[in-house]
Structures are given as C-alpha cells and as structure tokens.
Amino acid sequence: MTGHEGDTARPRRPLRADAQRNEDRLLEAAAAAFARQGAGASVKDIARAAGVGVGTLYRRFPSKELLIEAIYRQEVRRLCEAAPELTAVLPPAQALRTWMERFTDFMAAKQGMAEALAVVLTDDSDKLHTRTLLADALTHLLDAAEGQSVARPGVAAQDVLMALGGISLIAASEEQRALATRLIDLLLHGIVTN
Amino acid sequence: MTGHEGDTARPRRPLRADAQRNEDRLLEAAAAAFARQGAGASVKDIARAAGVGVGTLYRRFPSKELLIEAIYRQEVRRLCEAAPELTAVLPPAQALRTWMERFTDFMAAKQGMAEALAVVLTDDSDKLHTRTLLADALTHLLDAAEGQSVARPGVAAQDVLMALGGISLIAASEEQRALATRLIDLLLHGIVTN
DNA sequence: TTGCAAACCGGAACCGGTTCCGCTTACTCT
DNA sequence: AGAGTAAGCGGAACCGGTTCCGGTTTGCAA
Incomplete structure (x- = not known):
C-alpha cells in the first residue's frame, strides 16, 4: 500500500525512464509544431512527430490546453x-x-x-x-x-x-x-x- | 405556424418549397434542442430530429454559430x-x-x-x-x-x-x-x- | 405534358480532440 | 537472476463539426 495522494505537483516522484524520454520528445515536438502553426497544430501530428501514440501524450498532458x-x-x-x-x-x-x-x-x-x-x-x-x-x-x-x-x-x-x-x-x-x-x-x- | 420572417434582408427569390419546409423544421428542432441542452446540442442530432441530413442544415446555416x-x-x-x-x-x-x-x-x-x-x-x-x-x-x-x-x-x-x-x-x-x-x-x- | 437546369437533398467521409483498454516494460524486492 | 506489478504505451474507436458529391426534386418553359 503505497498511498500517494494529493500530490499537488511540486515534489515530482521520478518518472519512469521511458516516460521521461517521451515527455521530453513531446515537449520538443509540441514547441516546434506550435511555433510553426500556432495553437492550431493538431495533437495527433504532435504525437506522431514525437514518435508516440496520442494516449501517451494525453497521459502526460490531459488536454491540449x-x-x-x-x-x-x-x-x-x-x-x-x-x-x-x-x-x-x-x-x-x-x-x-x-x-x-x-x-x-x-x-x-x-x-x-x-x-x-x-x-x-x-x-x-x-x-x-x-x-x-x-x-x-x-x-x-x-x-x-x-x-x-x-x-x-x-x-x-x-x-x-x-x-x-x-x-x-x-x-x-x-x-x-x-x-x-x-x-x-x-x-x-x-x-x-x- | 410561426411567421418568423427574416430581418436580415431576404428579398431574394423565394426558397423552393421543400427547402422552406426543411428550414422551418430545422429551426423548430434547433430551438427545442438548444432549450433542452444549451448550445451543446449536436448539429447531427438537430438534423436528425428535423428529419433532414446534416448537409441540408449546413446549406441553410453555414456554421453552428x-x-x-x-x-x-x-x-x-x-x-x-x-x-x-x-x-x-x-x-x-x-x-x-x-x-x-x-x-x-x-x-x-x-x-x-x-x-x-x-x-x-x-x-x-x-x-x-x-x-x-x-x-x-x-x-x-x-x-x-x-x-x-x-x-x-x-x-x-x-x-x-x-x-x-x-x-x-x-x-x-x-x-x-x-x-x-x-x-x-x-x-x-x-x-x-x- | 414533358424536358431540363438549377436548386436541393442526404449521408458518407474527413478532421481534430479525447477516451478506453489490452498489451508491454521498467523498476523493485528477494 | 527472476518474478511480480504498477506505470506506461499505442492506437482503435468515439464524438462533434464540417465538407463533398452523386443522385433527386422542383419549378419553369417549351
């Protein structure tokens, strides 16, 4: 029973290695996409550019906003x-x-x-x-x-x-x-x- | 039936009979849907309720707005x-x-x-x-x-x-x-x- | 009445955001 | 090292708005 709850973000428990790598890639891809096309860039394209599925993106960033x-x-x-x-x-x-x-x-x-x-x-x-x-x-x-x-x-x-x-x-x-x-x-x- | 009569300048040639009938139905269905569910009501549902296809709705009202x-x-x-x-x-x-x-x-x-x-x-x-x-x-x-x-x-x-x-x-x-x-x-x- | 073009129709298809879920993988504990 | 497990993964599926287009209907005129 590892009851972690109420983690209001600050003291991040370390992400799994692959998760961290994916997050980095997503941020990079998203930054590039938004810089190029504004906020209209599609979530699917960003995920693809980052080499991950949309599910992965959504686990890290629960909405496009x-x-x-x-x-x-x-x-x-x-x-x-x-x-x-x-x-x-x-x-x-x-x-x-x-x-x-x-x-x-x-x-x-x-x-x-x-x-x-x-x-x-x-x-x-x-x-x-x-x-x-x-x-x-x-x-x-x-x-x-x-x-x-x-x-x-x-x-x-x-x-x-x-x-x-x-x-x-x-x-x-x-x-x-x-x-x-x-x-x-x-x-x-x-x-x-x- | 309600007269509705437009205000936005509609001196154009009258609509074809079927088109007019469909427009009336659409307005009726849309009013009901919006009253019931707010502006979140889906366009497809409205079209279905009016007994027409979405294409018909869109020809009359080029956007949901x-x-x-x-x-x-x-x-x-x-x-x-x-x-x-x-x-x-x-x-x-x-x-x-x-x-x-x-x-x-x-x-x-x-x-x-x-x-x-x-x-x-x-x-x-x-x-x-x-x-x-x-x-x-x-x-x-x-x-x-x-x-x-x-x-x-x-x-x-x-x-x-x-x-x-x-x-x-x-x-x-x-x-x-x-x-x-x-x-x-x-x-x-x-x-x-x- | 019949012929015809323009107007109209329906819905399949597309696109974007979001959710769901069965499978995989990195870490931990022994 | 090996097993157990939570965390993570991908992408199919869903939903809503919008577009497209082949087929139909209407109204006019010959």
Whole structure:
C-alpha cells in the first residue's frame, strides 16, 4: 500500500525512464509544431512527430490546453518578470498599461492561444502555476499604482487578469489589435483615478 | 405556424418549397434542442430530429454559430428593446448597469452561447443583424448617460459591446456570475465619470 | 405534358480532440 | 537472476463539426 495522494505537483516522484524520454520528445515536438502553426497544430501530428501514440501524450498532458500551457510557461514567466522592471522605470499607470499591452500582444502573437489560456485561467484548480504567476505580476503593478494613489484601491488582480483574458479572447486576431488597445484603455479608466 | 420572417434582408427569390419546409423544421428542432441542452446540442442530432441530413442544415446555416444566432435572434431583440425602457425609468448609469447585467445573464443562461455569439460579434460581415441591434441598444444607453454628463464622452458602443462579449466569454459558467458582476463594475468605472 | 437546369437533398467521409483498454516494460524486492 | 506489478504505451474507436458529391426534386418553359 503505497498511498500517494494529493500530490499537488511540486515534489515530482521520478518518472519512469521511458516516460521521461517521451515527455521530453513531446515537449520538443509540441514547441516546434506550435511555433510553426500556432495553437492550431493538431495533437495527433504532435504525437506522431514525437514518435508516440496520442494516449501517451494525453497521459502526460490531459488536454491540449494544458500542453499549450506547458509549452508557453517559460514565455509567460518572462512576461511576468518584466512587471517589476516596468514599475522601476515607469510611472505606475504607464507601467500597468505597458504590461497589459504586452500581455495582449503576447496572446495575439500565439495564434489560438488565447482560448487555451482562457480555459486554463478560468479553471480553478490550483495546479496552474501560470495563473499564479500572472496574478502576482499584476498584483505588483496594482500595488505600485495604489501606493501612489493613482489606482482605486481594492481592484483585484484576479479580476484584472480575467478582464485581460476576455480582451485577448475577443481581440484574438491580428486585425483587432486596435480593439484590444481601446479595451485596455477602457479598463484602465476603470482602474486608475484621475 | 410561426411567421418568423427574416430581418436580415431576404428579398431574394423565394426558397423552393421543400427547402422552406426543411428550414422551418430545422429551426423548430434547433430551438427545442438548444432549450433542452444549451448550445451543446449536436448539429447531427438537430438534423436528425428535423428529419433532414446534416448537409441540408449546413446549406441553410453555414456554421453552428449562425444557427445559434438565428435561434436566439428573437431573444436578443427583446433584450435590445428593453434598453429604451430602462433609460426611461432609471438614472442613466443605473440603466447601463442593469442592461449590462441582463446581457451577461442572458449569455450565461444559454449555456455555451457566449462563444458562439462572440464569433458572430467579431466576424466583420455586416450581415449580422444581431450585432447592429446590440450596438444600437448600447448607443442609446451611452447617449443617455453622456447627455447627463455621467459618462465620459467618446466611449464607443462597439467597444463596450466587445467588452461585454469578453466578459461573457470569461465568466461563461454559472459559478462565475460574481466575476461577471465585478468585471462589469470595472468596466462601468471606466465609462462613467464620478 | 414533358424536358431540363438549377436548386436541393442526404449521408458518407474527413478532421481534430479525447477516451478506453489490452498489451508491454521498467523498476523493485528477494 | 527472476518474478511480480504498477506505470506506461499505442492506437482503435468515439464524438462533434464540417465538407463533398452523386443522385433527386422542383419549378419553369417549351
């Protein structure tokens, strides 16, 4: 009786050697496929390119969204790390705006990723490191703004994040970049006091 | 039988008798299916229930989204007609809020419709009467608010509509009603002056 | 009435995501 | 080394949306 349960991800028990190898191959193949065709790349093609069956892919990544999340995790992290840097260099309201624009640009750049990420964002399992990262970055920006009294107090990072998700979803295509900008404007007017 | 009669410009030559009959059956079957199972009802089931092949359905409604749009057109119209009534009874900011909440409630009520409608909203063909209707309703509400100087001038109805679409998309599930409310709050803060 | 073309019909086929399950394999314990 | 077993594997099968196309029907006109 080896009752492992409730492993909320962090202390990974080691994967079996073949499983680890397959996971590596899958990540590699998926990264290549998404880079080439955007999130529209088919799961079956990715599995084939990795030399495994779809079942194997699905055991490691229970849905296509989660695979996408895994692939872009690094880039999201980079985006989040930019938040403190922005507040150090820009006035808080501007830092906020700039970061938001980068966020939506990022989503728009990865074709079809918006939908996937939205699913991930709204899913309320805490396993998703990505959401936490993003929320933290936003909290940082909002706190800075609040601290200098340029933002209404009590605006939740979580909500702003969701709003950004919604904007990305609606303004998914490249042609709608202007729309995204205008919506961010609207959102900012709701956040900053002036 | 219900008259239905289109609004989206249909001065074309009348449909062939069999085609018309099939369209009627399809609308009936689709309405029943969506009412019972939400937008998740399968196209194939609807076609079967209507006693036609999927090909027939697709000739009339080139995508599932458009079928959904056709089915809910009436309800959307009703929603839009409520806008002037609200401004007549409530102060403009409150009228705006109430209407927005009705909008997202409506979207949430029809399970899965948010996505379909978002596609319709972002599609830039002008054939979609629905979008025009909604934009007009919002224009009415915004004008009233602007007229009484409670709204920033220059807020485009189109943009607000998109924002509502985004909110509906993100807060699609029933559990997220609170989120939708908070996001509307945020949006309103961006629109009204105070 | 009959002939004919355009409009229409049905459903098989395709594609993508996801699930299921019988078989295989890497590790562990002795 | 050998056996037992959980973990892992692959891909067939399923489901839903969409397309395609050979055959049928309708409405018009000769």
